[in-house]
Amino acid sequence: MARGTIPAPGPLWQLVVRKYDGRLHITLPLHLMDDNGSRLWLRTPLGGEVKHLTRGKSWAITRPSDMFFWRDRWYNVYVNYDEAWQFRNFYCNVGLPPEIRDGEISYVDLDLDVQIWAxxxxxxxxxDEFDEHRVQFGYPDTVQEAARGAVEDLLALWRSGAEPFAWYNTRP
Incomplete structure (x- = not known):
């Protein structure tokens, strides 16, 4: 795809997020925009429904977001915009690497998040949630180490201006 070219929204997929104990956490529809073999780019459809099951709430999507999932990484990155498509923030979720099959992308949320503002x-x-759940759900040491490593990776990528943050030019 040529730089600066934005494809039309592709097929509708479903994002399924679970907690480590298997409980359904969040579901929402997404359009597949691109799959380069290692990374998927998805976009929220305006008007689609977010179901936040652990909080017992749901709402319509009113602001666009692009979401990037790598098949082998312990995090995903949401690029959130305002109603006029102006950048608001990056929201980076730490979780097990995603499972991808038949129009569904799912992952296990490990609680830690990194938010990067404009x-x-x-x-x-x-x-605090990570510390509570690592005990409550018995996160193995390897999972705890990988989750903390994902946070450090995200911060290092942000500081260096590397993908997935390369296009955004405001640095601390």
């Missing part, structure tokens, strides 16, 4: 601030979120 002014360049980066915040690590939900460390």
């Amino acid at each position: 002014d360049g601030r980066a915040e690590i979120l939900d460390e």
